[in-house]
Amino acid sequence: MNQRRILLVPGGMFCLLVLLGAPVSFADDPPEQPVYRPANRYPVLREIEAARDAAQAERDSLQKLVDDRYAVEAKAKQEAQLSLRLDWNGIQKPSAPEDFASAWHLPPVPQYYTGTCWSFCSTSFFESEVARQTGRQIKLSEMWTVYWEYVERARRFVREYGHSLVAEGSQDHGTLEIYRQYGAVPLEAYAGVCGPDGRHDHTPLYEEIHNYLQWVKENRYWDEEKTVAVVRSILDSYLGRPPETFDFEGDTHTPSSFRDDVLQLNLDDYVNCISTLKEPFGQYVVLDVADNWRRKSNYLNLPLDDFYRVIKGAIQAGYTVSLGGDVSEPGLDGYEDAAVIPPWDIPAAYIDQGSREFRIANGTTTDDHGVHAVGYLRHGDRDWFLIKDSNRSSRLGQFEGYYFYDGDYIRLKMLAFMVHKDRLRELLPDS
Numbered sequence: 001m002n003q004r005r006i007l008l009v010p011g012g013m014f015c016l017l018v019l020l021g022a023p024v025s026f027a028d029d030p031p032e033q034p035v036y037r038p039a040n041r042y043p044v045l046r047e048i049e050a051a052r053d054a055a056q057a058e059r060d061s062l063q064k065l066v067d068d069r070y071a072v073e074a075k076a077k078q079e080a081q082l083s084l085r086l087d088w089n090g091i092q093k094p095s096a097p098e099d100f101a102s103a104w105h106l107p108p109v110p111q112y113y114t115g116t117c118w119s120f121c122s123t124s125f126f127e128s129e130v131a132r133q134t135g136r137q138i139k140l141s142e143m144w145t146v147y148w149e150y151v152e153r154a155r156r157f158v159r160e161y162g163h164s165l166v167a168e169g170s171q172d173h174g175t176l177e178i179y180r181q182y183g184a185v186p187l188e189a190y191a192g193v194c195g196p197d198g199r200h201d202h203t204p205l206y207e208e209i210h211n212y213l214q215w216v217k218e219n220r221y222w223d224e225e226k227t228v229a230v231v232r233s234i235l236d237s238y239l240g241r242p243p244e245t246f247d248f249e250g251d252t253h254t255p256s257s258f259r260d261d262v263l264q265l266n267l268d269d270y271v272n273c274i275s276t277l278k279e280p281f282g283q284y285v286v287l288d289v290a291d292n293w294r295r296k297s298n299y300l301n302l303p304l305d306d307f308y309r310v311i312k313g314a315i316q317a318g319y320t321v322s323l324g325g326d327v328s329e330p331g332l333d334g335y336e337d338a339a340v341i342p343p344w345d346i347p348a349a350y351i352d353q354g355s356r357e358f359r360i361a362n363g364t365t366t367d368d369h370g371v372h373a374v375g376y377l378r379h380g381d382r383d384w385f386l387i388k389d390s391n392r393s394s395r396l397g398q399f400e401g402y403y404f405y406d407g408d409y410i411r412l413k414m415l416a417f418m419v420h421k422d423r424l425r426e427l428l429p430d431s
Contacts (some may be wrong), residue, residue: 044330084330086342093338094404100386102375103129103320107141108401111390113201115168115369118291118324120390121370122172125322126179128374130263132318133206138263143192143200144185144255145178147235147242150209152178153293154231158224163357169291172270172322172370178265182392183255188431189246192239205238242317271424273300274416275307277357282429285414289367299416304353306427308411314423315376317417326359327369327391327412332409334396339387340406341413348402363412371403373410373417383407 016360094100105128111120118140131137149170149375156164169243179404193200209231216227245254248262259265279285279301286297303312311321332339345357361366375386394401 001363002296011392012063019184030385052214056430060392085333086331086340088333088336088338091336091338091340092382093309093336093406094338094377094379094384097375097386097399097402099379100375100377101126101316101385102386103315103318104137105320105372105374106137107390107395108388108391109142110199110392110395110401111142112199112392113203114146115206116142116146116170116200117203117256117370117390118170118172118174118249119143119149121324121372122175122386122418124323124372124388124390125172125320126175126184126263127421128320128372130265132320134264136262139187141190141192143239144177144182144190144242147190147192148178148182149174150235151228151232152181154209154213154228155211155224156293158216158227161222161224164215165290165293166213167290167293168202168369171287171289171292171294171296171416172324173296173298174294176267178268179259179265183257183259184263184265185243185246185255185258186248189240190240194238194240203215205234208234208238226273234332260379267420270418271300271428272296272298272416272418273302273307273310275353276305276360277300277353278360282334284429287367291367300424300428302330302427304356304411307417308407308422309415311373311385311410311417312376312407314419315373315385317423319420319423322368322370322374323373323387323410323414324367324416325410326365327371327393327413328369329409329413331379332393332403334393334403337394337397337402338404338406339409341408346412348408351408356412358413359412365415366412367415385410 004229048159105124109120111117111123120122123140123142123145125142127138150166153164153166157166191198195201210232212230213227215221221227243255245252246258247253248258253262274287275283276285278288281303283301286292286295286300287299311323314321327339327340329341329345331342331345341351356365369389369391371391373385373389377384377386383406385405385407387405389401389403394403
């Protein structure tokens with residue numbers, strides 16, 4: 001047997017190859033070439049894996065049975081859920097919207113699947129203001145305001161490095177600010193809905209904007225121009241591109257010229273008011289709620305008696321008022337078209353500045369919803385207000401889009417209102 005041994009002996013940069021035995025001839029003894037062959041198979045391991053998968057499948061099936069049972073129980077519980085409500089037997093409420101002495105206003109418009117009540121109530125308010133001051137009855141676009149409000153929210157989100165809230169809700173002063181910055185348009189120029197049925201559904205719109213801005217925040221992508229451009233592309237896809245010019249009654253307008261020449265609105269004539277013990281009365285303060293994302297500090301703080309007197313007096317004088325406050329109360333019932341404060345909540349004699357503040361402080365009076373107060377009626381020994389409402393609950397009863405609010409409900413549960421400054425007279429700090 002021919003034995004070959006190879007020694008590699010280090011030596012500087014070279015190695016000495018020493019062959020012991022017969023010399024190696026690669027030409028006579030070529031190495032095998034590499035080849036591909038099937039990977040190794042291990043049947044016993046496959047059996048173990050199959051047994052493991054079968055056991056997991058059995059466990060999964062058992063879990064699914066339990067999950068399904070709990071899902072059915074949860075659905076049944078939800079469907080059987082009861083909400084605490086007032087027994088309306090014996091409540092003497094107005095019989096119809098026609099009973100009220102009301103200012104001119106367009107029929108109620110549903111907001112459908114959006115959280116943009118603030119735009120619907122304030123748009124309706126300005127429609128009534130235009131009619132009161134000019135006699136022109138013009139339907140304005142709610143979604144024009146919503147579009148540009150999202151743009152400004154995205155802009156502030158970048159400037160505040162993600163600390164400014166971006167959500168569907170806002171305040172009715174948002175419409176003032178958008179009109180001031182971008183102008184206004186009639187509904188016929190911008191419907192703001194791309195769906196074939198004409199109904200608003202902002203769930204996918206908001207999710208897409210929210211997810212994008214979260215990415216901006218997580219990646220610290222604080223490029224204002226590019227961020228706003230992306231948000232506008234999302235808005236364009238869901239609401240449509242807002243017009244730069246449009247025709248109205250035979251004339252071509254820009255949004256600014258329409259605001260100034262047609263609507264003739266002086267936006268400096270409108271004041272927002274609140275009533276809280278937390279701030280000094282008679283001064284402009286911040287309404288400290290999440291939807292006041294601009295952190296506007298121009299809310300005139302009034303004592304409750306003045307707060308209510310201005311609302312009531314304005315409507316009695318033919319003005320209207322944009323209201324914002326709490327609507328998650330057992331005494332507000334869409335099936336009854338009415339809202340009252342039940343005596344088992346608090347007797348009417350105890351509704352005052354203190355009981356109002358107590359509910360603000362403990363979070364049972366919250367910034368839920370915006371509505372438009374358009375009429376007044378003294379019914380029996382009670383004040384009643386005709387409320388134009390865009391929310392779904394206002395369409396459960398006999399008078400779609402309307403509520404009748406008892407005066408005590410406004411005194412206790414409405415946080416803020418907007419009105420023409422003429423109705424505030426001597427209450428303005430600079431008067």
